[in-house]
Amino acid sequence: MQLSNIRRSFGSIHALKGVDLNINHGEIIGLVGENGAGKSTLMKIMSGFDDGFEGEFLVDNVPVKLGTPQKAQEQGIAIAQQELSLIPALTVAENIFIGGDHGPTVASLGQLSKMARPFLDEVGLENVSAKTLVNRLSIGERQLVEVARLIAHKPNLLILDEPTAALGESDSNRILEMVKRLKAAGKSVIYVSHRLDEIFKITDRCIILRDGLSQDSVDTKELDTNKLVSMMLGRELHSMFPPRDFSKNNTKNKTIRFEVNSLWPDRTLVPINMKIYAGEILGLAGQLGSGSGEVLAAMAGMHDTQGGSITDCYTQENYLPKNAKQAISKGIAYGSPDRKYDGLFLGRSISENLSSPNLKGISSKGIIQPQKERPLVEDIAKSFTIDLTRLAQEASVLSGGNQQKVALGKWLSISPELILIDEPTRGVDVGARAEIYNKVREIADSGKAVVIASTDLLEISNLPDRVICFYKGCYVSELVGEEINSTNILQAITNPENILLEDAS
Amino acid sequence: MSALEYSTSMSSGWLAKKITKENRVGFAILVVISIAFIYFAIATPNYLSVFNVKTIIRDAAIVGIMGIGLTFVTLSGNFFLLSMKETAALSIIVFAMGMSNDYGFIFSMLGAMSIAVLAGAFQGILIGLGGNPIIVTLGAAGILYGVASWWSDNLVIFFKRPHDAEWLGTGMVLGVPTITISFVIFAIIAELVLRKTSFGRQVYLVGANRAAGKATGHENLPMAIKTCIIASACCAFAAIAFSAQMSSAQANYFSSEFGSSGDLTILVIATVMVAGNSIMGGYGSVLRTSLGAVFISATDNLMVLQGFNSGARVLSVGLMIVLSILIFAYVRRDSRSEG
Numbered sequence: 004m005q006l007s008n009i010r011r012s013f014g015s016i017h018a019l020k021g022v023d024l025n026i027n028h029g030e031i032i033g034l035v036g037e038n039g040a041g042k043s044t045l046m047k048i049m050s051g052f053d054d055g056f057e058g059e060f061l062v063d064n065v066p067v068k069l070g071t072p073q074k075a076q077e078q079g080i081a082i083a084q085q086e087l088s089l090i091p092a093l094t095v096a097e098n099i100f101i102g103g104d105h106g107p108t109v110a111s112l113g114q115l116s117k118m119a120r121p122f123l124d125e126v127g128l129e130n131v132s133a134k135t136l137v138n139r140l141s142i143g144e145r146q147l148v149e150v151a152r153l154i155a156h157k158p159n160l161l162i163l164d165e166p167t168a169a170l171g172e173s174d175s176n177r178i179l180e181m182v183k184r185l186k187a188a189g190k191s192v193i194y195v196s197h198r199l200d201e202i203f204k205i206t207d208r209c210i211i212l213r214d215g216l217s218q219d220s221v222d223t224k225e226l227d228t229n230k231l232v233s234m235m236l237g238r239e240l241h242s243m244f245p246p247r248d249f250s251k252n253n254t255k256n257k258t259i260r261f262e263v264n265s266l267w268p269d270r271t272l273v274p275i276n277m278k279i280y281a282g283e284i285l286g287l288a289g290q291l292g293s294g295s296g297e298v299l300a301a302m303a304g305m306h307d308t309q310g311g312s313i314t315d316c317y318t319q320e321n322y323l324p325k326n327a328k329q330a331i332s333k334g335i336a337y338g339s340p341d342r343k344y345d346g347l348f349l350g351r352s353i354s355e356n357l358s359s360p361n362l363k364g365i366s367s368k369g370i371i372q373p374q375k376e377r378p379l380v381e382d383i384a385k386s387f388t389i390d391l392t393r394l395a396q397e398a399s400v401l402s403g404g405n406q407q408k409v410a411l412g413k414w415l416s417i418s419p420e421l422i423l424i425d426e427p428t429r430g431v432d433v434g435a436r437a438e439i440y441n442k443v444r445e446i447a448d449s450g451k452a453v454v455i456a457s458t459d460l461l462e463i464s465n466l467p468d469r470v471i472c473f474y475k476g477c478y479v480s481e482l483v484g485e486e487i488n489s490t491n492i493l494q495a496i497t498n499p500e501n502i503l504l505e506d507a508s
Numbered sequence: 509m510s511a512l513e514y515s516t517s518m519s520s521g522w523l524a525k526k527i528t529k530e531n532r533v534g535f536a537i538l539v540v541i542s543i544a545f546i547y548f549a550i551a552t553p554n555y556l557s558v559f560n561v562k563t564i565i566r567d568a569a570i571v572g573i574m575g576i577g578l579t580f581v582t583l584s585g586n587f588f589l590l591s592m593k594e595t596a597a598l599s600i601i602v603f604a605m606g607m608s609n610d611y612g613f614i615f616s617m618l619g620a621m622s623i624a625v626l627a628g629a630f631q632g633i634l635i636g637l638g639g640n641p642i643i644v645t646l647g648a649a650g651i652l653y654g655v656a657s658w659w660s661d662n663l664v665i666f667f668k669r670p671h672d673a674e675w676l677g678t679g680m681v682l683g684v685p686t687i688t689i690s691f692v693i694f695a696i697i698a699e700l701v702l703r704k705t706s707f708g709r710q711v712y713l714v715g716a717n718r719a720a721g722k723a724t725g726h727e728n729l730p731m732a733i734k735t736c737i738i739a740s741a742c743c744a745f746a747a748i749a750f751s752a753q754m755s756s757a758q759a760n761y762f763s764s765e766f767g768s769s770g771d772l773t774i775l776v777i778a779t780v781m782v783a784g785n786s787i788m789g790g791y792g793s794v795l796r797t798s799l800g801a802v803f804i805s806a807t808d809n810l811m812v813l814q815g816f817n818s819g820a821r822v823l824s825v826g827l828m829i830v831l832s833i834l835i836f837a838y839v840r841r842d843s844r845s846e847g
Contacts, residue, residue: 305723326722326725326727327722327723327724327725328725328726328727330725331724331725337723339723344719344720345717345719345720345722345723346720346723347717347720348713348716348717348720348721348790349716349717350716350717350786350790350791351712351713351716351790355709355712355713359713359720359724359726360724360725362706362709362710362726363706365706366705366706369705369706369707370704370705370706371704371705371706371709413724
């Protein structure tokens, strides 16, 4: 497939200003760029969802006009979108043949699952029965089923849009394995991801989009992280993560700010005890379902628990919030892992989003005081580098990175004492990522207690001052200082038996 | 009117942007509707007379006040109360019972309003606890109408004229009917509450995203209760005004006899929908509802003067609901498609 000088505008907005892209058989291309660089628009064009573009589009040297996803399918192009389109209440086999065009008209479930078998094997789901209901599968497995469905159409080119964004480490590896297998089978893959380590692991070549323009394509071998990032941003990014000073962060010199006592969130195996120090960033590491996210949610009153409490060591108050309202009144802020679900009011203005947790603070006798709301909102926007001129716009028009800044920034409105963030940068580009990390560090430096949970290994090994590792609903170990590195964390969150044995002896 | 309102409110920011293919279509439909409306308005004798315009607004008032209340429920993401007609029925039965037994206006009114508030709170609690609004309010509709009909033996309850509710039913202030003035006052207060108060902000936030509302400390339970009470109370007030005007009440007043366009609940829902309040919540205004009420009333009045029968008029209300949902869904989807 070959695209040259693709341009696309929406009204006065030029989403793509000239993109060249070609891909050979059996090649894996990494498509990278910041949020808003035009990746989504380009993918829509390549997969036939959008035909209002100018430029040349060749498949096997023949110009094509796609226009609909069906036509793209005929050309052998298939796309797996970020948001899954499986039907949870149907079986795996039924989902694979749901298009109806490549399956039999009438078939028993047994026949269907036999037919589905090869496709499942191909994506590495050998152990999953095709008769399983999709809602019984993990998100990673669902992602693989989604790809199996595409493969059933026998495409030559697969476009994968952030397939690992919502996945933990081991599920992500399954996806990467699958991509390698597809390549071995002679298929071409365009791989879109914000996780740069994955780009380096599997791609042959990278196409970098910036401001709607494609930079020259570069062999992945010739790239390193710094070079790739600077090509994406158009400037050097000195360091993604703010510096840590482990000597200063010696826990002995620090004051305990909060204590979590025997907190037992549902779906974890044992109660958790932990201390949270003022001025530190504590990281909770663990794969999806390890319980790290549940601990955070429980502390914010957003997850059911079997019991436990939080002690505010400054006021000696002991409590467990039952809902967000109580948590907010105690100065606890909770950034959820899914901003679209419960982190943002997409249809309302950015300004209303930012003040939403603290309507009490901006109103008097039930009337909203614009002279209180404006400065509050502008302060937050400034400190999170959100464009002040866009405050009246709907949050839905923002790119993913800016949306995340709004979703997190709104919590500054309550001047929280304890900031809990689950997945601080899911689906966020490198530029905004660095800004968010710096902001989180700044908040911690001001003496607040910050706890983050993350399945992103890079993030969890480089941002926090202290890391607590979780595995399958259990506390595993605590890492401090120089112990915090990706090897130690990976071992603790994937295969902690050794550590646990050592502790026992 | 919805078309006119739309074009004026959007023209500054909206036309300034490049108009894409799709929203040009939506805009064109609205322009066609406006032109057709203006043409028929001018072509119909007496339609634009001062007297007739006053009649139109007066007719809009009762349904409009109910619509204003219901707007709160819809904006907060709790869909509709399908029990508007029945709440109205029970309210006027209680009111007329009080009036005919000489309890006086104040007590009769308070009695009727309390029943409506209780009914609203009951539905609000069930919806807030997670009940499906359609099922809950349909069930409530059955209960309310059943009580009203059973209690009154489905008879017409008259109260003697002149009574101390005349001012509300047929009274005028400076030549303007009291009910018209009430409509305007309700609209202004409701619009101020939505725009200026923290309660109003919560209505929009919870309506825009219930999960995010919960996460920021704005639960739907109190929201559902409050908005359902507002809707039921507005409904009862307007129904009482209607009863005062008729000096009588019967449980099925609002089933088919009301006005000329048939079922009250459908009319009220049409009022909320026609001018583009989001059916999913989080977007819209009382201003839209008020204009919707006037637009429906104006169309109905036009059709009466043109000699259409009541079936054709009911049909037009149904068409308006369907068309407005289509047009606004189309226009709005496009205006926010690229992010």
